Amino acid sequence: MTAGTVLDPKHAVAVIGGAVAGAQVARMLADRGVLVAVFEQNTRPFGKIEDGLPRWHSALRAKEFQRITERLEHPNIHFLPRTKIGRDVSFKELAKEWGFTAVVLANGAWRDRPLPIPDADRYVDKGLLYQNPFIMSFNHAEDAAYEGKRYPIRDNAVVVGGGLASIDVVKVLMLGTAHAALLERGHNVDMEALEKAGIPKTCEALGLRFEDLGLTGATLVYRRRAEDMPLSEIPKGAPPDKVDKVMASRRKILDRARSKFCFRFEPLSVPEEGIVEHGRLVGLKLRRMMPGEGRSLVRTDEVYELRASYVISSIGSIPEPIPGIEMNGELFAFTDWELGRLDGFPTVFSAGNVVTGKGNIVSSRRHSQGIGEHLIQAYLGLDGGELDEALDKLHERAGQAAGAVADALKGLTPIDPAAVGRLRERIAAHQRSVGFDGSVAGWIEKHPAAA
Secondary structure, X not given: OOOOOOOOOOOEEEEEOOOHHHHHHHXXXXXXXXXXXXXXXXXXXXXXXXXXXXXXXXXXXXXXXXXXXXXXXXXXXXXXXOOOEOOOEOHHHHHHOOOOOEEEEOOOXXXXXXXXXXXXXXXXXXXXXXXXXXXXXXXXXXXXXXOOOOOOOOOOOEEEEOOHHHHHHHHXXXXXXXXXXXXXXXXOOOHHHHXXXXXXXXXXXXXXXXXXXXXXXXXXXXXXXXXXXXXXXXXXXXXXXXXXXHHHHHHHHHHHHHHHHOOEEEOOEEEEEEEEEOXXXXXXXXXXXXXXXXXXXXXXXXXXXXXXXXXXXXXXXXXXXXXXXXXXXXXXXXXXXXXXXXXXXXXXXXXXXXXXXXXXXXXXXXXXXXXXXXXHHHHOOOOOOOOHHHHHHHHHHHHHHHHHHXXXXXXXXXXXXXXXXXXXXXXXXXXXXXXXXXXXXHHHHHOOOOO
16 A cells, blocks of 8 residues: 555545646645545546646646646545546436545536527537637647647637636637738747737837738627726725726726737627528627616617627636536536535535636635736736736635535544445546556656647
């Protein structure tokens, strides 16, 4: 038996999801002598760090990969990759039959909210794309083993949304098309260098202007004003002067992003229907809105068209439904939002974005302090800062969630040694069925992805 393994643990916990929140919960419990099984739907456990954080953050991604790997590489943690709950193992079976003391949902927010136009589902991959698979395709463009869908980067795309993830999408479009246009002119500019310097400065250094690239550019469509975009948070109960300051900072962030990456912006615009030709979505009909009382919007009589190479919906990420878990709208029907408790499953807890319903890595956990403006600007590549602090905060919040789950375990009934033995055998059998050899680091080394 490996040194440090607890031979007779009092508790065994299944953690669904192996990325930031899942790895933190697993490691904290393992350090307290709990047997932990981490069920990960993907081959690798990196979640949004790998598939949601654009690949130009290469150094940061590598650092986070290492941090997650080290957390999972513990003798009390058993990693079960390529195992999706609800597909490969039923949730009810896991929660009530495997023999775990508790189950922790840490599977994040991977499902895109549907674009609110008639018959949107008919046009998916026929002119309509969604943010999560689009960014995933971009991140794995150089990964020969990637089996997901691949999407080309095209000029004159329309992005519908208004958060940080939406700006990620328009950055991918602008940087990708600018990179291709420069390459056509004999300039093979490194993508990370292009993101860091910005498009106008890169062009200037090469004796060009952005206009010389012949690009129309991507358009970001948002239903509210620039100052309403959730790019920095307004503290609860903030006085009017603080509210004004935050709203001004939002405008500044958007203006700087547009200046550096050359995309267009259409505020106060709501998609009403698609423009369809030959069975494909080729644009949107949009309704102009006016600000009303509070956060309400008032429809105007103005309707206009935006034609596009494709439309990318980026209006938010929510948890994927799991068969056996009741939903309340877009989220799981939690009876306790602090610990993510579910009615009928007294030993189930939750941590991370599966509770908040936010899919961006810098989204804040419910009731926790938000990310500061300078960190948002660092994330968007606007001030040359580093993202380490933002991700440290993310790990800190995951640690708080892990501590709460660990404390809650104290009130649950321990499992007997015979049950532990049966559980170990079941875990080992499942690991063999997916080809896992027992070492997280070794498994990841055997299954590399694009850097």
